[in-house]
Amino acid sequence: MKNNSLETRKIFSSFFEPSAVAVIGSFRESIFGGYVVVKSLLKSGYAGKIFPVNPGYKSVLNLRVYGSLEEIPDPVELAILIINAKNVIRVIRQCASQGIRAVIVVADGFAERNQEGAKLQREMVKTARELGVRIIGPNTAGVLNAWSGFNPCPYDAGYYKLKRGPVAICSQTGMTNPQAFPYPEMPYGISKICDFGNKSDLDECDLLEFLKEDNETRVISMYLESIKDGRRFMKIASEVATRKPVLVLKSGKTPSGAAAASSHTGSMAIDDKIFNAVCLQCGILRLNTFSELFEMPKVFAAMPLPKGNRMAIITYTGGVGVLATDEGAKYGLTVPGLSPVTQGFLEQIFPMLGRMPVDIGPMAAAVKNFSEIYPVLLKKVLDDENVDSLLNVLWADPTRVSEPIYLKGYDKIGREIKKPIVTWVYGPSVPAIHSLKKRLEEMGFPVFPTPEMGVRALGLAWTFVRNARRH
Amino acid sequence: MKNNSLETRKIFSSFFEPSAVAVIGSFRESIFGGYVVVKSLLKSGYAGKIFPVNPGYKSVLNLRVYGSLEEIPDPVELAILIINAKNVIRVIRQCASQGIRAVIVVADGFAERNQEGAKLQREMVKTARELGVRIIGPNTAGVLNAWSGFNPCPYDAGYYKLKRGPVAICSQTGMTNPQAFPYPEMPYGISKICDFGNKSDLDECDLLEFLKEDNETRVISMYLESIKDGRRFMKIASEVATRKPVLVLKSGKTPSGAAAASSHTGSMAIDDKIFNAVCLQCGILRLNTFSELFEMPKVFAAMPLPKGNRMAIITYTGGVGVLATDEGAKYGLTVPGLSPVTQGFLEQIFPMLGRMPVDIGPMAAAVKNFSEIYPVLLKKVLDDENVDSLLNVLWADPTRVSEPIYLKGYDKIGREIKKPIVTWVYGPSVPAIHSLKKRLEEMGFPVFPTPEMGVRALGLAWTFVRNARRH
Numbered sequence: 001m002k003n004n005s006l007e008t009r010k011i012f013s014s015f016f017e018p019s020a021v022a023v024i025g026s027f028r029e030s031i032f033g034g035y036v037v038v039k040s041l042l043k044s045g046y047a048g049k050i051f052p053v054n055p056g057y058k059s060v061l062n063l064r065v066y067g068s069l070e071e072i073p074d075p076v077e078l079a080i081l082i083i084n085a086k087n088v089i090r091v092i093r094q095c096a097s098q099g100i101r102a103v104i105v106v107a108d109g110f111a112e113r114n115q116e117g118a119k120l121q122r123e124m125v126k127t128a129r130e131l132g133v134r135i136i137g138p139n140t141a142g143v144l145n146a147w148s149g150f151n152p153c154p155y156d157a158g159y160y161k162l163k164r165g166p167v168a169i170c171s172q173t174g175m176t177n178p179q180a181f182p183y184p185e186m187p188y189g190i191s192k193i194c195d196f197g198n199k200s201d202l203d204e205c206d207l208l209e210f211l212k213e214d215n216e217t218r219v220i221s222m223y224l225e226s227i228k229d230g231r232r233f234m235k236i237a238s239e240v241a242t243r244k245p246v247l248v249l250k251s252g253k254t255p256s257g258a259a260a261a262s263s264h265t266g267s268m269a270i271d272d273k274i275f276n277a278v279c280l281q282c283g284i285l286r287l288n289t290f291s292e293l294f295e296m297p298k299v300f301a302a303m304p305l306p307k308g309n310r311m312a313i314i315t316y317t318g319g320v321g322v323l324a325t326d327e328g329a330k331y332g333l334t335v336p337g338l339s340p341v342t343q344g345f346l347e348q349i350f351p352m353l354g355r356m357p358v359d360i361g362p363m364a365a366a367v368k369n370f371s372e373i374y375p376v377l378l379k380k381v382l383d384d385e386n387v388d389s390l391l392n393v394l395w396a397d398p399t400r401v402s403e404p405i406y407l408k409g410y411d412k413i414g415r416e417i418k419k420p421i422v423t424w425v426y427g428p429s430v431p432a433i434h435s436l437k438k439r440l441e442e443m444g445f446p447v448f449p450t451p452e453m454g455v456r457a458l459g460l461a462w463t464f465v466r467n468a469r470r471h
Numbered sequence: 472m473k474n475n476s477l478e479t480r481k482i483f484s485s486f487f488e489p490s491a492v493a494v495i496g497s498f499r500e501s502i503f504g505g506y507v508v509v510k511s512l513l514k515s516g517y518a519g520k521i522f523p524v525n526p527g528y529k530s531v532l533n534l535r536v537y538g539s540l541e542e543i544p545d546p547v548e549l550a551i552l553i554i555n556a557k558n559v560i561r562v563i564r565q566c567a568s569q570g571i572r573a574v575i576v577v578a579d580g581f582a583e584r585n586q587e588g589a590k591l592q593r594e595m596v597k598t599a600r601e602l603g604v605r606i607i608g609p610n611t612a613g614v615l616n617a618w619s620g621f622n623p624c625p626y627d628a629g630y631y632k633l634k635r636g637p638v639a640i641c642s643q644t645g646m647t648n649p650q651a652f653p654y655p656e657m658p659y660g661i662s663k664i665c666d667f668g669n670k671s672d673l674d675e676c677d678l679l680e681f682l683k684e685d686n687e688t689r690v691i692s693m694y695l696e697s698i699k700d701g702r703r704f705m706k707i708a709s710e711v712a713t714r715k716p717v718l719v720l721k722s723g724k725t726p727s728g729a730a731a732a733s734s735h736t737g738s739m740a741i742d743d744k745i746f747n748a749v750c751l752q753c754g755i756l757r758l759n760t761f762s763e764l765f766e767m768p769k770v771f772a773a774m775p776l777p778k779g780n781r782m783a784i785i786t787y788t789g790g791v792g793v794l795a796t797d798e799g800a801k802y803g804l805t806v807p808g809l810s811p812v813t814q815g816f817l818e819q820i821f822p823m824l825g826r827m828p829v830d831i832g833p834m835a836a837a838v839k840n841f842s843e844i845y846p847v848l849l850k851k852v853l854d855d856e857n858v859d860s861l862l863n864v865l866w867a868d869p870t871r872v873s874e875p876i877y878l879k880g881y882d883k884i885g886r887e888i889k890k891p892i893v894t895w896v897y898g899p900s901v902p903a904i905h906s907l908k909k910r911l912e913e914m915g916f917p918v919f920p921t922p923e924m925g926v927r928a929l930g931l932a933w934t935f936v937r938n939a940r941r942h
Contacts, residue, residue, distance in 0.1 A: 172790065181897070
């Protein structure tokens with residue numbers, strides 16, 4: 001089997017940008033299945049042709065349903081199979097005879113289920129290879145391309161178009177497809193989503209190879225339970241990770257976790273210490289928790305990279321300054337002293353305000369002209385020559401009096417930003433927190449759900465810069 | 472200085488349940504200060520007497536303002552000082568001469584600021600001890616007692632009454648007082664809140680000694696930057712932690728974090744490895760992140776303790792099953808196989824449904840009578856003899872069709888629950904997630920923001936049980 005990069009790019013263009021797609025499955029109205037695939041495609045603005053196939057239906061959502069692949073009058077580039085596992089090989093043969101080279105096997109009941117399913121999966125792959133057909137899956141929720149509006153999601157997410165942007169999310173589970181996560185709430189846009197499922201054929205390496213050259217993708221966030229080919233993974237990951245941030249959450253760390261992974265996608269385990277060493281060597285940015293898959297891309301999508309490891313902190317409360325300092329140390333971030341000029345400026349405003357972390361709590365409660373001080377202070381600290389990045393902690397007061405003051409500060413630095421800022425908003429009122437978060441993210445500034453996550457994002461950004469310099 | 476337990480209880484009853492309180496500060500309308508303390512007290516339903524003191528005011532919020540402590544006609548049990556640091560010692564003397572033995576010094580500008588402030592703090596404590604006055608603070612947002620409706624918060628949180636419940640939150644920062652966190656959104660109620668600030672006099676040990684015997688407190692969640700007296704801390708923590716869960720987030724782990732702590736509350740560092748060993752020996756449940764301070768008490772407040780370490784998982788997606796298995800292993804939780812009876816029952820419903828983690832995704836998409844199957848399945852898995860606790864993962868579909876089905880399941884097990892369940896809700900629609908979360912929490916079932924947090928809560932609950940057995 002060739003692992004030629006050009007080949008890979010060609011085949012993935014059939015998966016992500018097909019001119020015509022055949023959907024083979026049930027077209028009963030439901031929240032899962034062929035019906036939803038067609039609905040998602042129609043609503044996501046897919047410009048190619050859609051050919052539903054099922055001898056039991058005449059039409060679905062005002063589209064003609066074809067009795068078989070043979071009846072379709074036009075060339076088809078991609079087929080999506082949401083059918084019983086036992087019929088998959090037969091339909092792959094039909095696909096091949098119609099010139100279809102790309103097949104997404106949504107169907108489950110393969111290696112993730114039992115020995116019999118594993119055997120079926122091997123036969124399926126063998127057949128496909130003989131016929132020159134490439135497979136994503138089985139046991140997958142499939143792919144998505146936000147730029148071309150190609151969203152064949154088989155689960156009804158309730159929304160269909162995704163914001164276009166630089167973040168590719170790929171995963172060995174459907175947990176990152178639209179039905180599982182509220183992408184419209186995220187500040188960044190998506191380039192591609194891909195659940196490679198049991199990765200019987202195309203896998204994380206192929207996808208990385210494709211995304212390496214994909215101009216619409218600047219950040220890659222990936223969930224893995226296993227690595228199919230360690231040597232190849234290291235080679236490709238090293239090539240990609242110096243160009244684009246590759247964030248990886250790897251589960252199956254423990255023996256019991258690995259056993260669970262095996263029953264989920266039929267994966268083989270890899271020793272977690274070895275995988276850690278692989279990440280360090282290749283420049284992969286390793287994630288710790290599921291939500292980081294979605295949160296950490298924020299900083300890469302919206303902020304410039306830091307030029308050094310000196311993280312300033314502005315906070316309403318010293319306690320968070322201490323926690324943030326601890327967290328930053330894990331990534332080699334140091335909390336710098338401010339330059340004498342900035343220090344002098346801040347001390348004039350309020351005693352001890354020039355210290356780092358800059359604790360604005362006492363000052364904010366005491367001064368009368370906070371609305372004028374804050375925007376200037378924010379910019380002065382960010383512009384300080386000793387500062388490479390900034391964690392900004394904001395207290396969303398319940399009356400929202402401070403909201404416009406904060407926004408004025410961000411507006412002041414907004415257009416010419418050269419250093420990354422991450423923000424954490426806290427306070428006693430959930431609506432006030434949400435409002436401020438939303439406004440800031442609309443302005444292009446990422447807001448994180450916890451202070452530790454914000455620091456971690458800066459830590460990963462700095463790690464990426466350091467890795468890229470090393471190469 | 473005596474550390475007599477009875478003495479401690481007596482003095483804390485003056486702090487948490489004073490019959491009359493004097494507030495010395497500014498009564499200008501503001502979002503911070505004496506004005507807000509009086510407002511908070513009036514709105515929180517405090518039944519005792521409130522005596523605002525400031526020669527520059529005649530009245531505040533329809534209360535008479537006294538020119539001095541001497542003018543107050545009734546005995547006062549507690550004084551709250553929100554005044555310039557340099558006046559604090561003088562006012563403490565006045566308090567003592569009026570028979571006031573408990574003083575909260577909200578004022579900052581002490582050890583957290585500089586050498587001069589540290590000296591002032593030492594003098595203040597020396598004076599107080601000579602006069603028999605006990606201090607919480609300085610540099611504190613003070614205390615709160617939800618059971619007696621005593622909320623003298625000096626920052627305006629926009630809400631004033633807190634739900635009564637078993638959780639005590641205490642902290643070396645104001646970040647856990649009402650203005651910093653939306654307590655009304657939490658499913659549990661509060662017993663006491665205490666920010667001990669610079670803990671110049673009363674500290675974490677005194678508070679633990681008090682909370683040990685406090686009948687309204689069943690769970691203690693604590694943020695620390697330093698330990699004032701290691702030996703005493705170990706003695707008291709060991710006594711409390713076998714009776715009630717003591718959750719501790721300790722920052723200042725790294726040298727730079729410790730330096731930040733010193734500038735926040737004037738704390739001295741403690742080697743983090745030593746503190747870890749202390750926690751293990753005393754049975755303290757150590758937390759990792761700030762949000763865990765608020766999230767982890769959920770399981771102790773609402774759920775029975777697990778009798779063993781076998782955590783079942785029901786999930787819509789195998790990926791989360793793998794992540795949860797990994798996370799559980801950190802706390803010695805194992806993911807058990809189900810008993811043959813339960814397995815048989817589940818396999819009759821759908822192929823492979825009897826495996827653990829129980830992946831209901833394929834079944835839910837395929838069966839027609841999910842609404843009948845789900846409630847029975849949930850109870851069967853929970854009741855299985857091999858199961859001590861349960862992580863339940865729910866997909867909130869965007870149309871909310873499944874919401875009543877899930878609720879039926881919880882309702883079925885609700886009244887007679889003998890094993891802890893933690894829930895994680897995910898999906899493509901934030902309103903659908905929030906709605907389901909809210910309904911479940913109203914029914915008394917804790918819902919966690921991430922799957923890892925849910926598992927961690929079970930892990931801490933199991934650790935508490937194991938520690939208690941050891942003693």
